[in-house]
Amino acid sequence: MAKYLISFPAAAMQIPDGQRDTVIRESHAVIDDAKAAGVYVFAGGLDDRVPVVRVAADGTTTEGGYPDGPALDGGFAVLELPTREAALDWAARLARACSCAQELRVFHFDPAS
Template sequence: MTKYLISFPSAAMQVPANEMEAVSEDSHAAIRQAKEAGVYVFGGGIDESVPPVLVSADGTTAQGGYPWAPPINGGFAVFEVPTREEAIAWAARLARACRCDQELRVFGFDPES
């Protein structure tokens, strides 16, 4: 089976404040369904109140991520399903629940992971 990353950046969540409770309930329901189906690996949201730290090979650190890269934020989930079509179906469920489009990416297979 293949692992898929389903994600969205924070800016994609253009939801009125009065709908946020419903979004939370619906997204949690979709994740519960994925867990019941045995396809959910893990997920969550990036804690944007904690800035990233760039760690070098020698262990030194610098505040912030790569200065030339866009920031990583928003929410994500990793699913493991047998087909791309099934991954697309789960991404559509999450898009409905979160009220925003989801990006779907494939993890490359690494036998050591």
């Protein structure tokens, strides 16, 4: 089985007025279903109140992420699934619940990690 990252950037989530509680409830329900199905690894969002820093090999830090990279924010779920088709199904469920399209990526398997 492979681990899949299902995610979306914060800007993609456009919640219609008055629907915030519904979106939260429905997205949590999908995560609860993933837990019940035994495919849940972890999920959540990055805390944007904590500043991002880059840490060099010598331990020095620089404020901010990589300047040329995309902002890493929004919501994330990691699920362990038997097939890409199963991952696409879970991504579609999260897209419906969160009211925005999801990006799907698979983690490269490294037996040493």
